[in-house]
Amino acid sequence: MKEGPNIAQIAALIGDPARANMLTALMSGKALTVSELAGEAGVTLQTASSHLAKLSAGGLLRQRKQGRHKYVSLANDDVAHVLEGLMGLAAGAGQVRTRTGPKDPALRAARVCYNHLAGDRGTQMFDSLVARGHLIIDDGHLHLTPSGSAYVRDLGVDLDGLTRGTAPLCRECLDWSERRSHLAGSLGRALLARFEDLSWVRRHKDCRLVTFTPTGTRAFDKAFPVASTRRSMGAPAHQ
Amino acid sequence: MKEGPNIAQIAALIGDPARANMLTALMSGKALTVSELAGEAGVTLQTASSHLAKLSAGGLLRQRKQGRHKYVSLANDDVAHVLEGLMGLAAGAGQVRTRTGPKDPALRAARVCYNHLAGDRGTQMFDSLVARGHLIIDDGHLHLTPSGSAYVRDLGVDLDGLTRGTAPLCRECLDWSERRSHLAGSLGRALLARFEDLSWVRRHKDCRLVTFTPTGTRAFDKAFPVASTRRSMGAPAHQ
DNA sequence: TTCATAGTTCGATCTTAGTCGAACCATGGA
DNA sequence: TCCATGGTTCGACTAAGATCGAACTATGAA
Incomplete structure (x- = not known):
């Protein structure tokens, strides 16, 4: 004991x-x-x-x-990861905050998780990258494949600047609202920053909300298309 | 806010x-x-x-x-997952329990995490399954490939009984000692149970310790060989 | 130098909640 | 039927810690 x-x-x-x-x-x-x-x-x-x-x-x-x-x-990301996990437990136990507010659905769609994109949009990006072989799990870690490196470079991410850092490039983070993985790590952060630069998204001033501009929505859906297997079939049965 | x-x-x-x-x-x-x-x-x-x-x-x-x-x-597994995450934070912050006892190294080698194998042995199994294509991450979830299904069936796991359940078959769980993923979900549980049946391992009566028998060690290493890329290179730099 | 703002430290107060003794309920065995 | 054991409920005690007022330090601006 x-x-x-x-x-x-x-x-x-x-x-x-x-x-x-x-x-x-x-x-x-x-x-x-x-x-x-x-x-x-x-x-x-x-x-x-x-x-x-x-x-x-x-x-x-x-x-x-x-x-x-x-x-x-x-x-660090570990702390954010545990906090998301706790939110998942709290949400599962029906411990949703009493004043759950009108922003809740919007938060489930897209929000920042520490410094990367989370919510439905975050899992969409993660799934899309995995489905097309840009991201693979190997050796217990998430890895960016050569095709993935080229892809995010095309999006305008300064990958070389990132890989020099000591922090892990790719990490998984579990979403409290989706109960699925999204992309964390320095790449996750860089991508969200890039989306802001491109004016695809706007981060709300004093909360975790992320709103997509009309052009951003189109561009994002084109850059990270959803696999036909899901999302067309409604929510996956889980738990 | x-x-x-x-x-x-x-x-x-x-x-x-x-x-x-x-x-x-x-x-x-x-x-x-x-x-x-x-x-x-x-x-x-x-x-x-x-x-x-x-x-x-x-x-x-x-x-x-x-x-x-x-x-x-x-x-459920979610609760175990959050608890492991908290242990990771506590260990990282040097909050290791004062009376850390002689069992600590053994615990890092192999222990149960709720109901599946964790520690160095747990990540070894996970990595080995992934490296050989038995386990892949896709659509944000972990999936057992056809070759993986055949493989665990050969090991004697009643896969059909498992897939009927509502609980997810494969899940990742983050190890507090290894800071890497190991296999959770009903398959993780079934594999550990199978190892016990085969007398490869013995679970300690009143703690999380799992000890491998000599024959179990050999059989496990043969069933889940380590990739040559790691483990031969010492501990991976991380964080 | 003087003032204002940001933040810390200290001490007193007060509430929350962990703890256990004692009494009580439920199950199983003789 | 009686007793032993496992578990719960209730109430009183106590300790931990959250809170804030007041005094203090530090930085920056005028």
């Missing part, structure tokens, strides 16, 4: 409502200041400061000082 | 030390009684009962009554 890492501390860290709100806000991928996070969580500045210190000590956050501002963001 | 499912409740549920100990114990995949879990958590029976009621209400557990015993197990 009692083997393995200690879950309780880290889960308790996420388990406080104020801290959970902050982490959820940071899932937008943007670095936020202490004051902004205090607003998100609905607590005063001192309380927020104390919470953020604890989250940082727990390794969940990364902080950068810039002038008299302090910018806080999630530590 | 405040969009998406409510993480805090579910995380707080996991965040109590006593409950976290119970959940960790249940990662062994076995159904345990209330008394046994009370022992695991180091609390009295009435405290354990209260905790288990909360965990069940949160959808994390499944309970079965049998005579005057009540058997408790994890609700």
Whole structure:
């Protein structure tokens, strides 16, 4: 008994409502200041400061000082991945937030997950890349094939700049709304950034929502066509 | 702000030390009684009962009554998946349990994750199946190819009985010690069960440890040979 | 230098929830 | 029928920690 890492501390860290709100806000991928996070969580500045210190000590956050501002963001993709998993459990258990708001359907369609595209659009892109052999799973990791490299280069992604980094290029991330994989990792981030540059999408200012422009919708569907096997058959039976 | 499912409740549920100990114990995949879990958590029976009621209400557990015993197990693979993710974060943050015990290296080698094989041996099996085309990722899901179906049938797994179930056949699960994928889902469970039948492995009575017999080691390495690209090159650089 | 803003530290308060003793219910065996 | 065992419910106690006011530090602007 009692083997393995200690879950309780880290889960308790996420388990406080104020801290959970902050982490959820940071899932937008943007670095936020202490004051902004205090607003998100609905607590005063001192309380927020104390919470953020604890989250940082727990390794969940990364902080950068810039002038008299302090910018806080999630530590890495792993943290985002666990948070998405928790959202999946919460959604499954019917623990949807009481004030679920009108934005919920839009969020399920497209949103940012830390820094990459998630939701229906995110899984569409992932599936499309896999179906056409641009992305394969091998050796336990996700890999970009040569055809995939060429493809994302054509889309205008600076792949060489990415591969120099130490962070993994491709990662899977499980979607809480779709319960399927979408693409994370530095490539996932770069693609979303590219979509913004191309004005295919617009990230909402203060939430995780991502809206597609009319031209963006067409271009995206052309770049990442859906396999005929699914989506035409309605939602896949699952669970 | 405040969009998406409510993480805090579910995380707080996991965040109590006593409950976290119970959940960790249940990662062994076995159904345990209330008394046994009370022992695991180091609390009295009435405290354990209260905790288990909360965990069940949160959808994390499944309970079965049998005579005057009540058997408790994890609700599903999703819960196990999130718990593994949390263990990964905790391990990464150096939150390893203080009394980490001598069993830790053995646990990293082979252990059960809810009901399937995890640890180094688990990722070996996963990688081997993928490398030989028995397992592919497609449409966002893991799929068993025809050659894979034949292969596991040869190993003695009753595949037809499995495919009738509603639970997904193949799933990925992220390993906290290896930080790589291993095989979950009903096939993962069936394979581990088969290894036990064949006396390749023995599950430890009261922890997650899985030990390979000498003949089991040989047979397993023959059935799931390691790709020459890794494992010969030492630990992969990651993160 | 002076002021304003961003953030931290400290201390006091107060609520939440984990804990267990005791009594109670249910099942199974003798 | 009686007893032992497994589990639940209730209530009281207690400890942990979230919260905020107040005082303090640091950066930047005027």
